[in-house]
Amino acid sequence: MNRLLSNVVGSFVEAWQELRIHKTRVMLSLIGVAVAVCAITTVVGLGAVAQQSIVEQNERSGGRSATLSLYVSTSDGSAVDADAMQDFWSTSLDRYGIDYASRVLYSTQTVQFTDGAVPVQVIGVDQPYGTMHRVTMSEGAWFTAGDAERLAPAVLINEIFYDRLGRPDLATHPTTTLLGGTPTTAVITGVYPVNTWETEPGMYLLMDTLTALTTPEQLASGGSIPNYELWVPPAISDDLTAALQRDAVGALGEGTQASASRQDYAAYAEDPFASIKLLVAGVAGLVLLLGALGLVNIALVTLKQRIREIGVRRSFGATAGRVFFSVMMESIVATVVAGVVGVIGAVLIVTNPTVQGFIGQGMVTDFPPFPVEAALLGLACATGVGALAGLLPALVAVRVKVIDAIRY
Amino acid sequence: MTLLHLAGVTRTVQLVDAPPLTILSGVDLDVAVGDRVSIVGRSGSGKSTLLNLLGLLDNPTTGVLEFDGRPVKSFSSAERDRVRGRDVGFIFQQFNLLQGRTALENVMTPLLYAQGKQFWQRARIATEMLDRVGLGHRLGAMPDKLSGGEQQRVAIARSLVRGPRLILADEPTGALDLETGADVMALLDEVATGSGAALITITHDPAIAALASRHLRLDHGVLTVTDSSVEPDAPQHQLVAVPA
Numbered sequence: 001m002n003r004l005l006s007n008v009v010g011s012f013v014e015a016w017q018e019l020r021i022h023k024t025r026v027m028l029s030l031i032g033v034a035v036a037v038c039a040i041t042t043v044v045g046l047g048a049v050a051q052q053s054i055v056e057q058n059e060r061s062g063g064r065s066a067t068l069s070l071y072v073s074t075s076d077g078s079a080v081d082a083d084a085m086q087d088f089w090s091t092s093l094d095r096y097g098i099d100y101a102s103r104v105l106y107s108t109q110t111v112q113f114t115d116g117a118v119p120v121q122v123i124g125v126d127q128p129y130g131t132m133h134r135v136t137m138s139e140g141a142w143f144t145a146g147d148a149e150r151l152a153p154a155v156l157i158n159e160i161f162y163d164r165l166g167r168p169d170l171a172t173h174p175t176t177t178l179l180g181g182t183p184t185t186a187v188i189t190g191v192y193p194v195n196t197w198e199t200e201p202g203m204y205l206l207m208d209t210l211t212a213l214t215t216p217e218q219l220a221s222g223g224s225i226p227n228y229e230l231w232v233p234p235a236i237s238d239d240l241t242a243a244l245q246r247d248a249v250g251a252l253g254e255g256t257q258a259s260a261s262r263q264d265y266a267a268y269a270e271d272p273f274a275s276i277k278l279l280v281a282g283v284a285g286l287v288l289l290l291g292a293l294g295l296v297n298i299a300l301v302t303l304k305q306r307i308r309e310i311g312v313r314r315s316f317g318a319t320a321g322r323v324f325f326s327v328m329m330e331s332i333v334a335t336v337v338a339g340v341v342g343v344i345g346a347v348l349i350v351t352n353p354t355v356q357g358f359i360g361q362g363m364v365t366d367f368p369p370f371p372v373e374a375a376l377l378g379l380a381c382a383t384g385v386g387a388l389a390g391l392l393p394a395l396v397a398v399r400v401k402v403i404d405a406i407r408y
Numbered sequence: 409m410t411l412l413h414l415a416g417v418t419r420t421v422q423l424v425d426a427p428p429l430t431i432l433s434g435v436d437l438d439v440a441v442g443d444r445v446s447i448v449g450r451s452g453s454g455k456s457t458l459l460n461l462l463g464l465l466d467n468p469t470t471g472v473l474e475f476d477g478r479p480v481k482s483f484s485s486a487e488r489d490r491v492r493g494r495d496v497g498f499i500f501q502q503f504n505l506l507q508g509r510t511a512l513e514n515v516m517t518p519l520l521y522a523q524g525k526q527f528w529q530r531a532r533i534a535t536e537m538l539d540r541v542g543l544g545h546r547l548g549a550m551p552d553k554l555s556g557g558e559q560q561r562v563a564i565a566r567s568l569v570r571g572p573r574l575i576l577a578d579e580p581t582g583a584l585d586l587e588t589g590a591d592v593m594a595l596l597d598e599v600a601t602g603s604g605a606a607l608i609t610i611t612h613d614p615a616i617a618a619l620a621s622r623h624l625r626l627d628h629g630v631l632t633v634t635d636s637s638v639e640p641d642a643p644q645h646q647l648v649a650v651p652a
Contacts, residue, residue, distance in 0.1 A: 009527075017509065022508070313521075314465075320486075320489070
C-alpha cells in the first residue's frame with residue numbers, strides 16, 4: 001500500500017515537474033488539443049442548439065411531443081352535432097386531466113383593407129394553442145385567458161397583414177374589420193412572424209370568435225368541423241388515443257367516426273436527427289483526430305530529447321512500469337488540463353447570445369442549457385487523446401537501453 | 409562481506425550476417441563492502457558492458473553474477489530495478505544532471521523511487537546530502553549555473569542520497585580539470601568511506617586509478633589484476649585534494 005501510494009504520488013510529481021520544465025513545448029502541443037476539444041465540445045453544444053431549433057420548428061407545425069389529433073365526422077357526411085361534440089370534448093379534458101388542449105379550425109375570413117376586401121386565411125384556436133405550438137410573437141402577445149371576454153374580439157395577425165395595415169403601433173389598439181356573416185371589428189393584440197416563403201396575410205382568432213363569425217351556409221356544409229388537439233405526456237399517448245376514439249363513438253352515437261393519432265415529429269419511428277448527429281460526430285471526430293496526431297507527433301519528437309533523462313532515471317531505480325506510467329501521466333495530465341481549457345472555451349462560445357442567435361436563426365425560444373454530455377465528452381476525448389498520445393512514447397521509453405540512453 | 413561475485417562471466421551479442429561478438433570473456437571478480445576498485449581499459453575494451461552487468465542493467469550470457477549472495481538472473485525485472493535504486497549509485501562522466509531541475513530536485517530524483525520515510529522526507533534528506541558535499545548554499549541553482557566541479561558534486565550527492573552499498577563511477581573526472589578531478593575524487597572517497605559503500609571506478613586516467621586499493625585492467629573483454637598495492641583487509645588510505 002505504502003509502495004503503491006508513493007509510486008502514484010511520485011509519478012504525479014515527475015509528470016508535474018516535466019510539464020513545468022517543458023512548459024513552452026507543452027503549451028504549444030496542447031494548444032492543438034485544447035482547440036480540438038473546444039471544437040468537438042462546441043460542435044456538440046451547437047448541435048444541441050441546432051437540434052432544438054429544428055425541434056421547435058417541428059413543434060410549431062405538429063405540436064410538442066406528444067400532441068394527439070382527434071377528428072370526428074359522421075359516416076353519412078352530415079354535420080356533427082356541435083353541442084354534443086363540445087360536451088364530449090369538455091368532459092374528456094376533465095376526465096383525463098388534460099391542461100393543454102385546443103380546437104383548431106382552418107378557415108377563411110374576408111377582411112376589409114383600405115384597398116378593398118380580401119379573403120384571409122384564419123386559424124381558429126383555443127388559448128393553449130400558443131404554448132402547444134410554440135407560437136412566437138414579433139409584437140404584442142399571444143391570446144390571454146381574458147381575451148375570450150372582450151366585447152371586440154382579439155385578433156393576432158401576421159407580418160404581411162401588419163404591413164398592409166401600415167404597421168400601426170399596437171399600443172394604440174388598432175382594429176380591423178372582419179366581414180363575416182356579421183361584420184365585426186376586431187382589436188389587433190399581437191403580430192406573429194412569417195416564414196420567408198409566405199406571401200399572404202393570415203391571422204389567428206379564438207375558436208369561439210371564429211364560430212360566431214361562421215355563416216349558416218358554412219355550418220351546413222360541414223366546413224366548420226375543427227380538429228381537436230391535446231398535448232399529453234408521451235408515455236400515455238397510445239392509451240389515450242384508443243380511449244378518445246372509443247369515448248367519442250360512445251358519446252356521439254352510432255354513425256360517428258373518430259380518428260385519433262399522434263401528429264408531432266417524435267411520432268416517427270426513426271430518429272429524425274440521426275443524419276445531423278452523424279454529421280456532427282463525423283466533423284468532431286475528424287477535428288479530434290487531427291489534434292491527436294499533432295500531439296503524438298510532438299510527443300515522439302521530444303521523447304528523443306528525453307532518452308538520456310529516462311536512462312538516468314532507470315539507473316536510479318525507476319522501473320519500466322514506473323517510466324511507462326510517468327510518460328503516460330505527463331500526457332494525460334497535460335491533455336486533461338487542455339481539455340478543461342477547451343471545454344471552458346466551448347461553454348463561452350455556445351452560450352454566447354450572438355452565436356446562439358446565428359445558429360438558432362430566430363427559431364429557438366427555449367435555448368437548451370450547455371449540454372453536460374458535451375462537456376463530459378470533451379473531457380473524455382481529452383483524456384483518451386492523452387492516453388493514446390502517451391502510449392506510443394511510453395512504449396518507446398520502456399524499451400530504452402539504459403546505458404545507451406545515458407550516453408545518447 | 410561479498411557484495412558482487414562474478415565467476416566466468418561472458419557477454420556476447422548477436423550480429424546480423426556476422427558471427428556473435430564476444431565483449432566480455434571469463435570475467436572473475438569479487439567486490440566486498442568498502443572495497444575501492446579501479447578498472448582501466450581502452451575504448452571498446454568492454455568497460456561499458458561490464459558497468460551494465462555490475463549495475464544490474466544487463467545479464468551475462470554465461471557465468472555467474474551474484475549480488476548480495478543472490479544470482480541476478482533470479483531477480484524479476486522490477487525487483488532488479490528496485491535493488492539497483494536502493495543499493496547501487498551511479499556517477500557519470502557527463503554528470504547527467506536533469507536539466508531544468510534545481511540541484512535539490514536532482515538529488516531528490518532517486519528518492520522519488522524510494523518508499524516510506526525516504527520518499528516522504530525526500531526534500532530534507534536531499535538537503536542534508538547537498539550540505540554534506542558542500543553545496544548547502546546552492547540548493548536552488550540550476551545545473552547550467554554550476555561549475556563542472558559543483559555539478560559533479562551534485563551528481564555524487566544524488567548517487568549517494570539513498571545510501572547505496574555499491575557506487576559505480578564511470579569516468580567521474582573525465583569532464584573535469586586535474587585539480588577539480590582530485591577534489592571530486594577526494595570527496596567521493598570521503599563520502600563512500602563514511603557510508604561504507606564499495607566504490608568501483610572506471611577510468612582512463614592512471615592517476616585516478618591509482619587512488620583505488622585494487623587495480624584491474626580490461627583488455628579485449630578480459631579482466632586482469634594489474635596491481636594490488638593494498639591488501640583487501642588493510643585499512644583504506646585517505647585521499648586528499650592536491651593543491652595546484
